[in-house]
Amino acid sequence: MTMKALVLDQKVSFGIKLSEVQLPDLKPKEVKVKLRAAALNRRDEWCRQGRYPNIKDGVVLGSDGAGIVEAIGEEVDKDWLGKEVIINSANNWGENQKVQSSEFQILGMPKNGTLAEYVQVDVSRLANKPAHMSFEEAAALPLAGLTAYRALFYHGQVKAGQKVLVTGFGGGVAQFAAQYAVIAGAEVYVNSSKDDKISKAVSLGAKGGFNYKKEAWLDEAKEISGGFDLIIDSAMGDTLPGMIGLLVPGGKLIFYGATLGNPPMLDARRIFWNQLTLQGTTMGSDQDFKDMLDFISKERIKPVIDSVRPLEEAIAAFELMASGSQTGKIVVKIS
Numbered sequence: 001m002t003m004k005a006l007v008l009d010q011k012v013s014f015g016i017k018l019s020e021v022q023l024p025d026l027k028p029k030e031v032k033v034k035l036r037a038a039a040l041n042r043r044d045e046w047c048r049q050g051r052y053p054n055i056k057d058g059v060v061l062g063s064d065g066a067g068i069v070e071a072i073g074e075e076v077d078k079d080w081l082g083k084e085v086i087i088n089s090a091n092n093w094g095e096n097q098k099v100q101s102s103e104f105q106i107l108g109m110p111k112n113g114t115l116a117e118y119v120q121v122d123v124s125r126l127a128n129k130p131a132h133m134s135f136e137e138a139a140a141l142p143l144a145g146l147t148a149y150r151a152l153f154y155h156g157q158v159k160a161g162q163k164v165l166v167t168g169f170g171g172g173v174a175q176f177a178a179q180y181a182v183i184a185g186a187e188v189y190v191n192s193s194k195d196d197k198i199s200k201a202v203s204l205g206a207k208g209g210f211n212y213k214k215e216a217w218l219d220e221a222k223e224i225s226g227g228f229d230l231i232i233d234s235a236m237g238d239t240l241p242g243m244i245g246l247l248v249p250g251g252k253l254i255f256y257g258a259t260l261g262n263p264p265m266l267d268a269r270r271i272f273w274n275q276l277t278l279q280g281t282t283m284g285s286d287q288d289f290k291d292m293l294d295f296i297s298k299e300r301i302k303p304v305i306d307s308v309r310p311l312e313e314a315i316a317a318f319e320l321m322a323s324g325s326q327t328g329k330i331v332v333k334i335s
């Protein structure tokens, strides 16, 4: 059987193309999910640009998806057949809650991902689609929702009343982190390249925001907030010294990415004297995923969705992500 899918092909001009792809036989513990929707993450764009480790042409991109279980391997419980599901794209985390195992892998490279009519995954990666979400909303949740959850709760240990800055609100992870922090009772601020993205954050409960394109934004942020207990960031690069300067003594910077690259310098004295924590984080364990699902279902959180387009227009979805003009998740409707 073949299916329509978006594959990496570094020989074509934009690095990706729609193709007919063969589906392999189901393994005993696998399920075949007929995808209803998928969503992009910055990782897909890094793969397209050839800037992700160990990429291979011909692999179907996409880590996030929601759909219906259409077929099951011989060892899978028949109750899964016909279920509306989302897919946890974090594979082989292992038992250690502190860090993933060396076998850890993210769906969508090197294994075929979700920008396709079907995806085949181990049954352990399935969870019921949150009842309050459509397929499009649910597809936008797994990778970004999990990353934000671990950053804010596992590492950040956010508390009500704390001052929290979430950087780059337009980002897929950031919009979840900001929403979670509001629900946790924090006083939440964001930064962004665009004022309308800041307004969106405020409409979701953020206290305010700062346009990082404006030179004086750091001073403004310090004056208005008085400093932050917790910053959730993925920009890094030359923004790091400014972030460190915004933390109150004892504050924490949790970072899940380095979109702008490695920081050129580190103000070590400021960090040790003020007892600051700089903590990296990556996606999350199966326990984090379960906790995240319980949280978003209880609080009926929905992702901020920038736009939805059909699989046939997936290349336009990547062009949008490359432009950086989106607010929140870019979703691809599949069936």
Ligand SMILES: NC(=O)c1ccc[n+]([C@@H]2O[C@H](COP(=O)([O-])OP(=O)(O)OC[C@H]3O[C@@H](n4cnc5c(N)ncnc54)[C@H](OP(=O)(O)O)[C@@H]3O)[C@@H](O)[C@H]2O)c1
Residues within 6 Å of the ligand: 041, 042, 043, 046, 143, 144, 147, 167, 168, 169, 170, 171, 172, 173, 174, 191, 192, 193, 194, 197, 212, 234, 235, 239, 256, 257, 258, 259, 260, 281, 282, 283, 321, 324, 325, 326, 328
């Ligand atoms: N470790 C992990 O498990 C993990 C998981 C997910 C993502 N990531 C990484 O985290 C980063 C974000 O991922 P994503 O999927 O959320 O990407 P995304 O949706 O493309 O968002 C990226 C955001 O970065 C923000 N940004 C750009 N320059 C900035 C600056 N100078 N200061 C502050 N923010 C800036 C922009 O915010 P505005 O649009 O508001 O200006 C942009 O929307 C990527 O590097 C990705 O690879 C890592």
